[in-house]
Amino acid sequence: MKRLVIFFLFLAAGAAYGQKVWTLESCIQYARENNLTIRLQALNADLAKLALTREKAAFLPGVQAGATHSYNYGRTVDMYTNEFATDRVRSNNFYIGANITLFNGFNLINSYKKGQLEAEAAVLDAQQTADDISLSIATAYLQVLYSMELVNNARNQLEITNLQVDKNRKMFEAGSVSQGTLLTIEAQAASEESSLISAQNQLEMSYLTLAQMLDLKDLSDFQIAVPDISTIDTASFLLLNPNDVYAFAEKNQPGLLASEYRVQIAERNLSIARAGRYPVLTMNGSLGTGYSxxxxxxxxxxxxxxxxxxxxxxxxxxxxxxxxxxxxxxxxPFQDQINDNINKSIGLSLTIPIFSKFNTSIAVRQAKIGIESATINYEQEKLNLQKTIQQAYVDATGAYRKYAATKKQVAALEESFKYMDQRFSVGLATPIDYSDSKNKLATAQSELLQAKYEFIFRTKILDYYLGREIRF
Known part of the structure; x- marks a missing residue:
């Protein structure tokens, strides 16, 4: 543990000379601001909001204005004088018109409410994406910490063995031990050096994975802050109930809420499809004038x-x-004609659907299938969420039990190895016995680390579904 602290202090000392150290919070914040997938989801949410604005504007009347400037040649009836004209005649027309839908089977109101649901679902999708990426980053961050401790343990094991190599080399030179004993302990050191290199490679890969998740281009100075997780919080976990976690997540998970909104969107689609069976009533008006x-x-x-x-x-x-x-x-004169030729109109238009070649009936049936499909997807997502929470709880429980048992095992093996180290130093134990005791301790320490980080990871998943901030 002392060597672990020294290793972490060494990392902190390197950061003191200008190297940025990334905390978990800064990693998550950076990803939320820069991750391309999150940014795309945010743009989709913006598009949905704009679509909602368009649906709201559909309640307003449409207004159009226009003007024409033309020349007529040959025999034609002038629209303003109602006389035949055979010469070239210049004419100008100016108009402004407006129309508004008074009734279309409640299509407008249903389209607007559908737009509201789609905008809310898009925002929730963006939030779910950001939360999922935050959890993935926390997982990768945790993997770096785990790899760091593996490197530190491997280095500690190698240092202990190297001390024995030096001691046995001197004893061999003095004729106190055989060459076989020295070769055996040197082989142990070589094996542990290989394990250290493997652990260092794993640490580099863990760093690379985290950096790539952050989309960092320069990885040369990438280092993370090391929180104090020498002890794990088991008290809050023991109070957890997976059913309570699911009950909270069902009401608060953005992705699940978005799926529920999509069921309502499908129901609105059915109402919109049924609107095709109703008549459409519109009102229009115009104001125009012209010159000839x-x-x-x-x-x-x-x-x-x-x-x-x-x-x-x-x-x-x-x-x-x-x-x-x-x-x-x-x-x-132009002005006199413009004033004299003003014409106004206002009217109602009623369109009654009689036969649409079954388009409306097919649209209604498709919408009903859409409701059923959206409902099944929603139920499937709830089921998947429940399975994920149950699995995380069972895995956390198993990791906690393994951690508690392995912790006792490591404590016993540490005492056993101290005794074996003393016996081996005075020639009362064989190199095989020494290596066996040391390897058992190394294996137990590795299993302890694995159980520890597995427990932390699973509890963070449960915290995530409880809406808690992911932090160490």
Missing amino acids: GASRRITGYNYNGVDTIGFTSESLTEFVMMPSMSYTYETT
Whole structure:
């Protein structure tokens, strides 16, 4: 344990010269801010919110405005003068119109409520992704700590054996022990050196896994902070009940809540599909005006006398006369035409579905299947959650029992090895007995570490489902 503390202090000393040391909290925070999967889920949530805004805006009237500028050639009836025009005629039209849906089988309200559910589900999906990645990072972080302790144990074992190698080499040179004894203990040292290298390789891989989960590009100075987990908290675990954990998780797990929302979304889809059976009532209104180059007005006239246009039926000598006038014209000014040609309209439009080639019926049946599918998915996710919690609890219980038993075993083997080390030092034990005792201790220490970290990992899973912050 003293060597473990020295090793950790050495890491801290290296960090004091500018090297950043990553705590579990900083790792999780960094991932939440930079992980690409989390960022994509956040964008999906933003898209769902925008879609909700669109559904809300569907209640508002649609307003359109427009204008035209055109020239007509050849014989045509001018729409404003209702006269034939044979020359080129310029025309302009201006309009603004609005329409609003008054009733469409409650499609608008159901689409809006569906959009609300989809937006909430998207936010929960993003939160679930962030929580899952946080748990994965905590697992990888824990694996680095476990690998560190394996390296430290392997180094301690090698140091003890190297002391015996030095001692036996001197005794061999003095003729106190045989060459076989020296070779046996040297083989033990070589084996433990190989174990140390394997542990160091595992530590490097654990670091690499954690760094890759954080998407770090520069791994040269990556080091984590080492919390004090020399003792494990068993009191709070013994108070846990897996049924209570599940009851809490069922009401609070973002992914499960999102799945429940999707059942409601499927129900809204059914209401939307049924809306196809109802008539659609819309109201529209418009305001328009225009200008025509064929529109003229009188600007003056001249009296040219009278013209004979006929005679009476009683006498052919009684003629019918009328004044002869000549007029001067000008094109009606643009502003006057715009004011004079204003037209307004307002109306209702009712569309009644009679036969849609079974499209509505098929859509309704599809929506019902969608409800059943979403419900099954929801129930399956609840079942998976319950299994995960039960498995984590059983694994934690087994790890706790193994930890308690192995801890006693390690204590006994440490005393046994001390005794064996003393006997071997004075030649009262064979190298085989010494190696056997030492290997048993190393195996027990490794199993103790494994049980310890397995217990910590499983309890962190339970903490996660209880909504507790993941920390050591």
